Amino acid sequence: EVVSGAQLIxxxxxxxxxxxxxxxxxxxxxEIAIAAQAVGIKYVGMRNxxxxxxxxxxxxxxxxxxxxxxxxSGPGFLHALGGMANATIxxxxxxxxxxxxxxxxxxxxxxxxxPQVEAGRLYNKLSxxxxxxxxxxxxIEKAVRTSMYGRPxxxxxxxxxxxxxxxxxxxxxxxxxxxxxxxxxxxxxxxVSKAASVIALSKQPLLIIGKGAAYSHxxxxxxxxxxxxxxxxxxxxxxxxxxxxxxxxCVAAARSTALQNADVIILLGARLNWILHFGLPxxxxxxxKVIQIDICAEELGNNVRPAATLLGDIKAVTEQLLExxxxxxxxxPSNSEWWQKxxxxxxxxxxxxKGLALQKSLPMNYYTVFHHIRELIPKDCILVxxxxxxxxxxxxxxxxxxxxxRLDAGTFGTMGVGLGFAIAAAMVARDHTPGRRVVCxxxxxxxxxxxxxxxxxxxxxxxxxxxxxxxNGIYTGLDANxxxxxxxxxxxxxxxxxxxxxxxxxxxxxxxxxGGKGYFVKTPEELQNALKTSVTDKQxxxxxxxxxxxxxxxxxxxxxxxxxxxx
Numbered sequence: 001e002v003v004s005g006a007q008l009i010x011x012x013x014x015x016x017x018x019x020x021x022x023x024x025x026x027x028x029x030x031e032i033a034i035a036a037q038a039v040g041i042k043y044v045g046m047r048n049x050x051x052x053x054x055x056x057x058x059x060x061x062x063x064x065x066x067x068x069x070x071x072x073s074g075p076g077f078l079h080a081l082g083g084m085a086n087a088t089i090x091x092x093x094x095x096x097x098x099x100x101x102x103x104x105x106x107x108x109x110x111x112x113x114x115p116q117v118e119a120g121r122l123y124n125k126l127s128x129x130x131x132x133x134x135x136x137x138x139x140i141e142k143a144v145r146t147s148m149y150g151r152p153x154x155x156x157x158x159x160x161x162x163x164x165x166x167x168x169x170x171x172x173x174x175x176x177x178x179x180x181x182x183x184x185x186x187x188x189x190x191x192v193s194k195a196a197s198v199i200a201l202s203k204q205p206l207l208i209i210g211k212g213a214a215y216s217h218x219x220x221x222x223x224x225x226x227x228x229x230x231x232x233x234x235x236x237x238x239x240x241x242x243x244x245x246x247x248x249x250c251v252a253a254a255r256s257t258a259l260q261n262a263d264v265i266i267l268l269g270a271r272l273n274w275i276l277h278f279g280l281p282x283x284x285x286x287x288x289k290v291i292q293i294d295i296c297a298e299e300l301g302n303n304v305r306p307a308a309t310l311l312g313d314i315k316a317v318t319e320q321l322l323e324x325x326x327x328x329x330x331x332x333p334s335n336s337e338w339w340q341k342x343x344x345x346x347x348x349x350x351x352x353x354k355g356l357a358l359q360k361s362l363p364m365n366y367y368t369v370f371h372h373i374r375e376l377i378p379k380d381c382i383l384v385x386x387x388x389x390x391x392x393x394x395x396x397x398x399x400x401x402x403x404x405x406r407l408d409a410g411t412f413g414t415m416g417v418g419l420g421f422a423i424a425a426a427m428v429a430r431d432h433t434p435g436r437r438v439v440c441x442x443x444x445x446x447x448x449x450x451x452x453x454x455x456x457x458x459x460x461x462x463x464x465x466x467x468x469x470x471x472n473g474i475y476t477g478l479d480a481n482x483x484x485x486x487x488x489x490x491x492x493x494x495x496x497x498x499x500x501x502x503x504x505x506x507x508x509x510x511x512x513x514x515g516g517k518g519y520f521v522k523t524p525e526e527l528q529n530a531l532k533t534s535v536t537d538k539q540x541x542x543x544x545x546x547x548x549x550x551x552x553x554x555x556x557x558x559x560x561x562x563x564x565x566x567x
Contacts, residue, residue: 001170005133005163008173009097010035012140013068016178018095020044020059020427022052022420023070027111028161029099033070041068044427044460046420049076051450053083053096054420057154060093061215062404062428066147066155069096073161074112077119082414084123087154089412091212091296093147094154095140096124102162120156129158133168137176145179151296152215187293187310187317195266195291195308196324199229202264202289204338206251207231208276211238211410212269212295213314218242219403221318222268228325230332232342234258236270237408241400252396254345259283261341264307266291269314272303273411279304293317353397362523365552366390369469370397372524376531377439377465382407382425386418387443389553390469394441416449418442419466423453426462437465437535444470444477444501451510457541458514465534466511466543472503477550480504504547511543519544 003011009032013021022044025033033043046052049071059067071080077098087094098120101110120127126146130139143155199205213222219242226233226243232251233243243250251258259265259277265288272279272290279290280303289307292300293314300309310317333339357371366389379401385394385408400406407421422440429436447468457464471477478486480503489495508518517540519530527546534542 002167003170003173004031004035005136005159005166006031006035008133008136008168009140009159010039010041012137012176014039014041015137015176016141016144017065018068018144019063019065019431020056020424021068021070022046022055022424024049024052024072024076025070026072026076027099028164029070029072029097029159031164032097032099032159036070042427044423044456046423046456047452048450049079050082050416051420051423051453053080053094054086054414054417055424056096057083057087057090057092057094058407058421058424059428060087060147060152061090061211061407062425063432064093064148064215064217066093066095066144067424069094071096071098072112073099073101073116074114076112077114077116081119081123082416083420084120084154084156086410086412086414086417088123088125090410091152091215093152095143095147096120096154096156098156098158099164100129100158100160103160104162117156117158120158123154124156125153126155127158128156129160130163133163133166134173136173138174141176141179149182184316185295185312187312187320191308191310192317192320192324195310196321196328198264198289198291198307199266200328200330202332203336204261204263205231205266205332206258206262206264207233207266207268208270209233209235209239209242209268210270211236214239214242214269214403216269216295216314217403218268218315218318221315221322225318225322225325228322229330230334231266232258232339236275237395238406238410239270240395240406242403244401245399246401251342251346253349254342256283257345258342261285261338262288264289264291266293268293268318269295271299271411275411357397363547363549363552364524364527365549366393366469367397368524369527369546369548370394372527372531373441373467374398376528376535378437378535381405381437381439382429384408384418384422384425384438384440386415387441387446387469388475389471390441390443390446398441415446418446419450419453419457422464422466423456423460423462426457426464427460430462435538437463437538440464440466442466442468443474444468444472444505444507445474447507448501451507454510454516454541454543455514458511458516461539462541463538464541466541468507468543468545469548470505470507470545471548471552472505472550473497473501474499476553477501478503479550503550506545508543508545511541516541516543518542520547521545522547
């Protein structure tokens with residue numbers, strides 16, 4: 001009995017419990033997608049490899065098992081590099097399978113010939129080509145295992161075009177069982193007790209929760225730890241919801257104050273990179289004591305010499321810390337000066353946001369828009385957010401109550417992830433938590449990167465709600481009158497500001513073009529009506545295009561996007 005290369009790939013992926021494949025088919029990989037569907041893997045055909053790769057990577061974060069991105073040779077492979085890099089930098093498991101030229105045409109200038117394995121090494125934990133059809137299952141097992149074990153990341157598998165339809169006797173194939181779940185490592189006992197001692201002696205402690213904590217499903221342990229020890233905590237953007245944002249110990253609304261004045265910081269699966277201002281003065285105390293908990297040994301000690309390092313799985317290590325604090329029965333006093341300072345700052349910042357949200361002037365500002373969105377979207381929805389101001393202000397204004405339910409531009413600050421992430425989240429939700437909605441909040445510029453994926457959303461009938469917060473540009477834009485004035489100066493290419501986009505662009509018509517529902521809104525009332533209708537309709541994809549003041553800005557920059565001077 002014979003089996004083809006395409007069938008072998010599909011069967012091997014199925015054996016590794018792969019559920020989802022996203023891609024753009026063509027020569028030489030179309031048969032792989034057909035074979036994947038035949039073994040029960042769900043295939044989602046996307047409109048661009050970049051979006052397909054972002055979608056597959058989000059599956060890895062949401063489920064803990066990689067999604068697969070399937071691409072053609074040459075340009076198809078190259079378009080997926082953004083998704084590979086984004087996954088590896090976010091530490092998410094991902095498998096990319098790329099077709100490549102037939103082996104007998106190598107070096108001859110074959111169709112779309114490119115050194116894909118070599119190119120893939122920069123972006124992936126593993127970049128490999130099976131030496132024969134017989135080796136395919138072993139290579140796929142290794143790639144899936146490597147993507148999940150240790151610090152997760154992307155793995156690339158190169159499939160020569162002639163492998164796809166080549167056939168081999170089943171008896172000569174080395175079939176593989178599903179790889180074991182990632183082994184759980186724990187911190188040394190001495191490091192755990194040292195960390196606990198440093199925390200117990202702190203005057204102004206701060207717990208920082210990163211998306212590594214969300215990925216490791218450590219939410220129950222971390223919630224217990226926060227309650228047991230009474231610690232103030234700050235989530236990084238995608239760790240929102242590991243402990244609910246409305247928990248009394250959440251100090252996100254006093255972020256700068258908390259970072260600047262803490263004497264002991266506990267990092268739970270968060271890195272001291274640009275998002276946390278590297279852990280350095282003037283954003284932090286000169287002598288701040290950092291306790292680092294991370295799965296990756298190489299991360300420990302980056303930028304700041306730690307007071308204690310706990311190497312291991314966040315879920316397991318927080319369990320160890322809980323045991324230690326249960327013995328010590330230490331709790332940080334809730335009436336301390338530190339808490340008073342933090343609470344004062346929180347109150348102050350929340351009042352400022354509230355004042356901006358309640359402004360009645362038209363066109364609306366960001367705060368007004370997010371105020372209404374917050375009131376009307378389901379509490380348990382998965383929030384996808386990208387943009388500059390849209391993402392930054394949305395992060396402060398839109399709470400998360402559950403873990404792994406916020407997806408955004410991430411550590412790599414990638415624009416263009418939104419629709420791919422939303423499609424992945426909707427596919428996973430449909431199978432694992434039916435009825436849970438996906439709300440995708442995009443800046444108008446961010447939406448432009450993969451706006452055509454709206455067709456994909458409608459084709460697979462995914463009831464995603466897209467909200468485009470439209471300020472006619474990147475950061476800021478021009479209103480229609482100013483736009484007309486600028487055009488009087490001559491060629492738009494020489495006189496239109498580089499940040500401007502076309503004013504009053506009707507993005508909602510892209511959704512209605514494919515059979516979804518589109519809404520163009522300018523007032524709070526229109527926004528409320530569109531939101532209520534879209535949230536009630538659980539079957540139809542919809543897009544609400546919200547026109548806001550082109551000059552609307554965030555209040556003082558808390559999280560500067562690309563303004564280096566503030567970092």
